[in-house]
Amino acid sequence: MKVAIIGSGGREHAISVILKKSDKIDKIFCIPGNAGTSTIAENIDLKIDNFEHIKNFVLDKKVDLVIIGPEKPLVDGLVDYLEKFQIKVFGPNKIASQLEGSKIFTKKLCEKYKIPTAKFGIFYKKIDAISFLEKVIFPTVIKADNLASGKGVYICNDKKEGCLAIEEIFNGKFGKAESLLIEEFLEGEEMSFFTIHDGKIYKNFDTAQDHKRVHEGDQGKNTGGMGAYSPSRLINNKLEKKILEKIINPTIKGLLELGTEYKGFLYAGLMITKGEPYLIEYNVRMGDPECQTILPKLETDLAEIIIACCNKKLDKIEIKWSEKKSICIVLCSNGYPDEFKKNVAIENLDKISLNKNEYLFHAGTIKKNDTIEAVGGRVLNFVSVSEDFKNAKQCVINNLDKLNWKDGFYRRDIGYKVIN
Ligand code: AMP
Ligand code: GLY
DSSP states (O other): OEEEEEEOSHHHHHHHHHHHTSTTOSEEEEEEOOTTGGGTSEEOOOOTTOHHHHHHHHHHTTOSEEEEOSHHHHHTTHHHHHHTTTOOEESOOTTTTHHHHOHHHHHHHHHHHTOOBOOEEEESSHHHHHHHTTTOOSSEEEEESSOOTTOSEEEESSHHHHHHHHHHHHTTBTBOOSOEEEEEOOOSEEEEEEEEEESSOEEEEEEEEEOOEEETTTEEEEOSOSEEEESOTTOOHHHHHHHIIIIIHHHHHHHHHTTOOOEEEEEEEEEEETTEEEEEEEESSOOTTHHHHHGGGBOSOHHHHHHHHHTTOGGGOOOOBOSOEEEEEEEEETTTTSOOOSSEEOOOGGGOOOOTTEEEEESSEEEETTEEEEOSSEEEEEEEEESSHHHHHHHHHHHHHHHOOTTEEOOTTTTHHHHO
8 A cells, every 4th residue: 555654753754664564555655754764765845734735646646544743734634634535544633633732622621521630720811820920839830822842831940930931922932822821840750651543442552751851861951852762661550550541531531522533643741740640741643752762662563553543443453562672862963952054964874784673763854966964953863672771772872873973962861760
């Protein structure tokens, strides 16, 4: 069959590589893809917000299945649009995607179905938000209500920081903001928990831990993710049961009562506090870089799983995972997450030879003639799977050292909690 994958990041390259292993897949198109995907798929230079062009391409090439990687087209309703033309799509519809698209939608769902989450207030006016700061206990969390690639969240230590956050959000730093949330600060350790859904049932899709901050020791600005490891050190049967019963099941029930179903990956960002799970946020897709670290451990054919989801037959599939440990380290352009140079050549890529437990997924790269150039903040994802985290990490670091890219940097401490 022919598949089109929407997106251009490390997540989409990883999905392409793992799908390619399936004998069900004859051809992959990546829209628009990156230099990595161009080696195993055909990149198609279309804008992912031009739904009509995507639909025309898919119908013209008789693509059998579309897989949507990033949140924006999901939140904007690409699934609903393509399904109107009888195109098979893997991903949640527009209503269900509000789980990520609107924090207020999710908070109201939590309230109605008693899903554990931080206490919160919703504010539509600057003056009301600022006067509420008189009452809160610091640190407190202030969030823009729109998609902000993980950047619209402020952890504020005092009133002054809180006022600045409120100003920036309402002044449109993360796009037009009609409202914001002020939330209780949750203490504990975070975990990314994934499930995969066919609209009728769902199955677990492993766990991971990402490192969002730019500097070692989890310091500095929030980024899209500097690295990840899988599984999370926190997961056990008892906690898993609580997550399913207290968080995932009531969410699906809530969507059902709104007259909709969930199809696709669901990513619950959780805070685990004294063994109890709290929902921080939902994402309606795989995480990036969590996807890169999770998929190499999948032992079941990914194409079969996704096709089963599109046919509401996930109950017929047993999803098997390797017991091994996986680590992903992201190589970023110097300056990220602030300004960084674009179109910088990446040399030495030919010096890296990967064994069957190692992967190199591209993110912000393009191919120009015979050169690979960095064009994004997050550039390459180095992944290794091994019996233990320490060895997996060493393999990744060896490859990063071989590349020795002077225009980039990476965190050397990814996975420190499971290694030291
Ligand atoms: P979000 O975009 O909602 O996932 O938030 C980004 C990051 O901010 C999370 O991964 C957490 O590290 C942190 N964060 C968000 N909400 C809270 C909260 N209520 N308490 C503590 N940390 C939070
Ligand atoms: N790694 C965080 C995210 O994908 O949102």
